[in-house]
Amino acid sequence: MKSKINGIVILALMVTAGCSSRSAVTAPEASGRQAPSPKISSPVTPPETVSLPTASAPSSSASLSGYGFDQWQNGPLGDVFYDFDSTVLSAEAQNQLKQNAAWLENNSANKALIEGHCDSRGTSEYNMDLGERRASSAKEYLVRLGIASSRLETVSFGEERPFDTGKGEDAWAKNRRAHFVMKK
Amino acid sequence: MxxxxxxxxxxxxxxxxxxxxxxxxxxxxxxxxxxxxxxxxxxxxxxxxxxxxxxxxxxxxxxxxxxxxxxxxxxxxxxxxxxxxxxxxxxxxxxxxxxxxxxxxxxxxxxxxxxxxxxxxxxxxxxxxxxxxxxxxxxxxxxxxxxxxxxxxxxxxxxxxxxGKKSIFGSKIVFVSNKTGFKEIYECDFDGHELRQLTNSHSISLTPALSPDGRYLAYTDFSSGRPALYIRDLSEGKISTIGKSGISIDPGWRNSREVATTLSFEGDQEIYLIKTDGSISRRLTFSKGIDLSPSFSPDGNKMAYVSDRNGLPQIFIEDLPSGQVSRLTFSGRYNTQPSWSPAGDKIAYTTWESGSEINIFVTGIDGSGLKQLTEKSGENESPSWSPDGRMIVFTSSRQGSKKLYIMQSTGENQRPLLQSEGEQMQPSWSKFCQ
Known part of the structure; x- marks a missing residue:
């Protein structure tokens, strides 16, 4: 999509992600919500950023790396990922949402649409409901951090719009997400 | 005609x-x-x-x-x-x-x-x-x-x-196909002939269901940017919507005047009864979590549906006059897509087994007589009974991509229903035979 500029960065991330996830997730069961590149993202998401106005103003490459960013999300608001059949926000997901909240605080004219997505397993009607609960979980967290509810819209796409159309846990993990779309 | x-x-x-x-x-x-x-x-x-x-x-x-x-x-x-x-x-x-x-x-x-x-x-x-x-x-x-x-x-x-019983001749099957690149609603005769495209929204259209008298088609449509329930009068072409925020998905008809669907405008996902003009008749479920996929007994007094109130999704039955709820399924961790038989004595549903296998089961409405109808054939989903109760139409990925299949309600004689490009899914067999 709009990832031409950062193609090389992304390619590098993908390679890294592939390696790290393979080594991290050895169990066949669907417990691995591996973020695209958890290992190299540590500088980006200190939990304290919520109260730091400076945490926003992304100068592209810095904010494009890390947990919430991949070829389908290049900012400024990062996506969050979920375990199988879960709407629970992991520590990494919470960190990403705090970062998103900080950005939204500093860009008060912007609104966001939060799309809930699921992997293709299970039945599609159930996944439509699950997707909405994921979007809602992300929205509720942001509202608790002080973002006005009216600035955050949610929608579910269930399993209808997968990001990665492949099969297997690597692809599924990328599709279990709340995806942020900026709205003016 | x-x-x-x-x-x-x-x-x-x-x-x-x-x-x-x-x-x-x-x-x-x-x-x-x-x-x-x-x-x-x-x-x-x-x-x-x-x-x-x-x-x-x-x-x-x-x-x-x-x-x-x-x-x-x-x-x-x-x-x-x-x-x-x-x-x-x-x-x-x-x-x-x-x-x-x-x-x-x-x-x-x-x-x-x-x-x-x-x-x-x-x-x-x-x-x-x-x-x-x-x-x-x-x-x-x-x-x-x-x-x-x-x-x-x-x-x-x-x-x-x-x-001594009505046959399936004259009945219709509505379903979803992505053969144009978009998921649209189609219909065909009971035997797969006379294929016809019913929507052309270039969006995502899902979970079609015909009213028992065949006058209305209810389905979920993303044309507005979010999943909304559309109730289309097939003779006049008029479409009614609910006009509430949140999602509305997976309709099931109670009779030809009322359709139930999941709405989330009150925060939680609950099942509501909707009139054909899109107005809400009443709320049917009151549990925290997902409530989904209503399917009614022939007399309209009982509703089978999916709920994840205990964690993973299971099928429950609600007695509408008393409001009493009982759990139907206990075997299998992930049970969804209930379909109540026309005779009223059985419910078909799907169990997601380990791996990527989904199978269709039939059980008595008291939970007795559980029978597995599909096995070792990929994902078998969305069972829907023929109006005479002798057959079940469903989706299967046994040949790779999802296609419509048909079988006797005993599970015998499983075969493809129609040959069409793309994937076909979510079939729903009409209650009428004319």
Whole structure:
């Protein structure tokens, strides 16, 4: 999509992600919500950023790396990922949402649409409901951090719009997400 | 459109036979079939034509009737012996019942078709071969474009005569297909013929369901940017929506005036009853978490649905008058997509097994008599009963991509319903047969 500029960065991330996830997730069961590149993202998401106005103003490459960013999300608001059949926000997901909240605080004219997505397993009607609960979980967290509810819209796409159309846990993990779309 | 009325059948038959004889014959055949003695062996003869030019017409109609009857799984279809007709001199044709009996035919059907300046006339006779008794003789009319309807009208009469129940002829199946690149709603006849696209929203259209009287199509549509319930009046083309925030998905009709669907405008995902104008009639579920996929008992007093109130999704039954809720499924961790049988005694649903296998099960409404209908064939989903309860249409990925399949409600004779590009899914069989 709009990832031409950062193609090389992304390619590098993908390679890294592939390696790290393979080594991290050895169990066949669907417990691995591996973020695209958890290992190299540590500088980006200190939990304290919520109260730091400076945490926003992304100068592209810095904010494009890390947990919430991949070829389908290049900012400024990062996506969050979920375990199988879960709407629970992991520590990494919470960190990403705090970062998103900080950005939204500093860009008060912007609104966001939060799309809930699921992997293709299970039945599609159930996944439509699950997707909405994921979007809602992300929205509720942001509202608790002080973002006005009216600035955050949610929608579910269930399993209808997968990001990665492949099969297997690597692809599924990328599709279990709340995806942020900026709205003016 | 069908143009033959049972009144006509009744009048014609009563003119020919004393009522008591007919009732006795009918009862006998119903009894034979109910005993589960297997299929009825039917000798179906090729249609006669008055002139050679019409032999192609007769062949087409032969195939329509043969394939239609064969599709139901009720018959063992055999060709009559060559010497089935004796004394073939003059006008009078006499059937050789001895010969029919010797090849094991329980029922014989045959007749003639003619085309008089664009008007097709099919005349059919049906005999009980053991008693050499005429069970049905009837004339069907229509234009050449209605050839399939003409053939099916006879099939419907024959099955109702032999089984005492309405047949599937005249019923429709609605489903989702992505063959244009978008998920749109389509319909076809019960046997996969007469494929027709019903939506063209270039968005995502999902979970179609026809009202029991066939007047309305309810489905979920993303045209507005979010999943919303559309209730389309198929005769007038008018669409009603609910106009609430949040999602509305997976409708199930309670009767021809009320459809239930999941809405989330109050925060939690709950099932509501909606009138055909889109207004909310009342809320049906009150549990925290997902409540989804309503399917009603034939009298509309009970609703099977999916709830994840205990963690993973299971099927529950709510008694609407009392509001009492009981859990139906206990085996399997992930049970969804309930479909209540037309007779009211069974519920079909799907269990997601380990790996990427999903299977269809049928259980009694008290949870007894659990039976697995599919196995080791990929993802088998979205079971929906035929209006006579004898068959189930479903989605299967057994050949790779998702396609529509059909089986007897016992699980026997699983086969593809139609050949179409792309993936087909979420079939829903109409309650009506006209």
């Amino acid at each position: 069908q143009f033959f009325r049972y009144v006509v059948t009744a009048v014609m038959i009563f003119l020919c036979f004393p009522l008591s004889l007919f009732a006795a014959e009918r009862g006998e055949y119903i009894a034979i079939h109910k005993e589960g003695s297997g299929k009825i062996t039917l000798a179906l003869n090729k249609l006669d034509v008055p002139v050679k030019e019409e032999s192609r017409l007769a062949e087409r109609l032969d195939a329509i009737i043969h394939d239609g009857l064969d599709f139901t799984g009720l018959f063992t279809m055999i060709s009559p012996p060559i010497n089935v007709k004796t004394n073939n001199s003059g006008e009078k044709v006499v059937l050789n019942f001895g010969a029919l009996d010797s090849v094991g035919a329980a029922v014989y059907a045959g007749g003639a078709v003619s085309n008089t300046s664009g008007s097709i006339t099919l005349y059919m006779e049906v005999y009980d071969t053991s008693g050499a008794k005429l069970l049905l003789n009837k004339t069907y009319n229509g234009n050449p474009q209605q050839l399939r309807a003409i053939g099916y009208a006879f099939c419907a009469d024959l099955i109702e005569l032999l089984t």
